[in-house]
Amino acid sequence: MRGPVFIVIPAYNEEAVIRGVVSELVALFEHVVVVDDGSSDRTGDEARAAGATVVRHIINRGQGAALQTGIEFALRRDAQVIVTFDADGQHAASDVAALVDALEKHAADISIGSRFLTDSSAVPFGRRMLLRLAVIFMRITARVPLTDVHNGLRAIRRQAAAKISITLDGMAHASEIIDEIQRNSLRVVEVPVHVRYTEYSLHKGQSGAAAFRIAFEYLFKRWFL
Amino acid sequence: MTTFQVVTLPLLVVAALLAVVAMRRRVINSRAGLVWSFLWLAAAVSIAFPEIPAWVAHFLGIGRGADLVLYLSILFMFTVSFMLFVRYRRLSDNITAIVRQLAIRDAEDELRRSNRV
Numbered sequence: 001m002r003g004p005v006f007i008v009i010p011a012y013n014e015e016a017v018i019r020g021v022v023s024e025l026v027a028l029f030e031h032v033v034v035v036d037d038g039s040s041d042r043t044g045d046e047a048r049a050a051g052a053t054v055v056r057h058i059i060n061r062g063q064g065a066a067l068q069t070g071i072e073f074a075l076r077r078d079a080q081v082i083v084t085f086d087a088d089g090q091h092a093a094s095d096v097a098a099l100v101d102a103l104e105k106h107a108a109d110i111s112i113g114s115r116f117l118t119d120s121s122a123v124p125f126g127r128r129m130l131l132r133l134a135v136i137f138m139r140i141t142a143r144v145p146l147t148d149v150h151n152g153l154r155a156i157r158r159q160a161a162a163k164i165s166i167t168l169d170g171m172a173h174a175s176e177i178i179d180e181i182q183r184n185s186l187r188v189v190e191v192p193v194h195v196r197y198t199e200y201s202l203h204k205g206q207s208g209a210a211a212f213r214i215a216f217e218y219l220f221k222r223w224f225l
Numbered sequence: 226m227t228t229f230q231v232v233t234l235p236l237l238v239v240a241a242l243l244a245v246v247a248m249r250r251r252v253i254n255s256r257a258g259l260v261w262s263f264l265w266l267a268a269a270v271s272i273a274f275p276e277i278p279a280w281v282a283h284f285l286g287i288g289r290g291a292d293l294v295l296y297l298s299i300l301f302m303f304t305v306s307f308m309l310f311v312r313y314r315r316l317s318d319n320i321t322a323i324v325r326q327l328a329i330r331d332a333e334d335e336l337r338r339s340n341r342v
Contacts, residue, residue, distance in 0.1 A: 035328070055332040057324045069325045073332060169321055 003080025003158075005100055006031040008070030009052070010063045011087035015041040017200060022050035024093035025085065033073060034087070035066040043087075064173030068166040075162060082161045086152035090201040095193040099155035102191045109160035109186040112146060113153035113193035122197060130211055137215065141222065142178045146190060150174045153193050160186050171210065172217040179222070233272055241265035268294075 007025050011018055011034050018034065025032045034047035038060035048054050055073050057066060067084060074082045081100055085091055095113065102111040115123060116131075123131070131150060138149040152174070156164070164180040166173045181188050241262040248258025271278045271294060278290030287293050 038324075053332065053336065055328045057328050059320075059324055061321045061324050065321045065325070069328050072325065073329050076329065076333070167318065169317070 004031055004078065005029055005081045005083060006033055006074035006077065006079035007083045007085050008067065008074055009034045009085045009087050010037055010066035010070060011035065011039065011043050011047065012037040012060060013039045013041050013043060014087040015043045015046050017089045018043050018087055019046045019050045021087060021089050022047050022052045026051040028093055028096065033070050035070040037061060037063065037066040062169035063171055064166045064176065065169035067173060071161050075158065080158050082156045084152060084154045088201040088204045089198065090195050091153045092194050092196065095153060099153065099191050102189050103155055103157055106189040107187065108189040109157050110181060111155045111189045111191050113151045114148035114190045115151060115193060115195040116147045117190060117192035118194060123195065124197060138175060138178055142182050144178050144182050144188065146178065149178060168217060168221055170217055172214045175218040230272055234269055237265050237269040
């Protein structure tokens with residue numbers, strides 16, 4: 001892939017893990033951007049110490065808002081490919097190259113990681129059921145056939161990233177991005193990736209009641225806004 | 226006078242006065258001040274003279290005056306909550322836009338400074 005690849009990591013109060021996540025990435029990529037979403041802890045300092053460029057929201061605006069900020073920042077710095085990466089340590093830095101390569105290989109605008117295209121036995125039962133439901137839900141609403149609709153690991157070509165606009169500041173942005181794929185007729189490809197489930201990432205992640213809130217936020221935008 | 230009238234009428238008059246005060250202090254604009262005091266006074270009149278909404282309800286083909294008031298207030302509440310929701314959305318989007326602009330500007334300033342040093 002020609003031109004610089006930018007890794008964008010939205011982070012909110014992740015001081016315990018952000019240094020490790022950034023260190024793994026800076027070893028492989030020159031441009032790692034952490035969007036510190038108004039953290040009250042030392043997330044920004046830790047990320048900077050590990051070698052990331054830090055873009056800081058002065059107040060917390062949500063993961064969707066932070067992603068959009070990171071994407072705009074990267075576009076202004078002439079990123080050719082933008083990779084979104086979660087801050088909680090659930091993604092593997094070694095999976096990124098496959099996502100970026102998939103853009104070229106499949107002439108795609110966006111590649112999305114899927115934990116279900118590989119051995120997914122490590123996915124806890126509750127998560128697996130929730131994510132399966134989310135897949136069915138998104139096939140009905142957005143009609144984009146994906147196997148994992150809430151995976152934070154994606155690679156997006158510059159032209160596609162400029163078209164996608166994330167307006168849902170909270171956690172429903174993953175569904176919104178899928179809507180944007182459909183709306184802009186973007187070519188999408190799924191790439192198998194590993195998701196590490198740790199006590200920490202499970203605790204920080206979404207489940208149960210949050211899933212309903214996300215679905216509600218997303219449907220509300222589709223029907224009433 | 227019924228007990229209901231004794232309890233609600235003074236409260237509604239106070240509400241209308243508060244609307245006037247808010248208007249005088251420019252918390253709300255003068256048109257909004259008039260609308261709110263009109264609404265509170267209309268409520269007061271409807272309670273003091275229930276035959277007035279009863280007559281209007283009958284004219285519109287609704288059985289009771291109380292039903293007319295109920296329908297109108299529900300309609301009004303839906304309208305207001307919709308307007309508030311739209312405003313909340315716009316406000317929230319604007320805040321995000323400001324926060325984003327600041328974040329990008331500060332980060333670019335920092336990069337420029339570190340390049341110069």
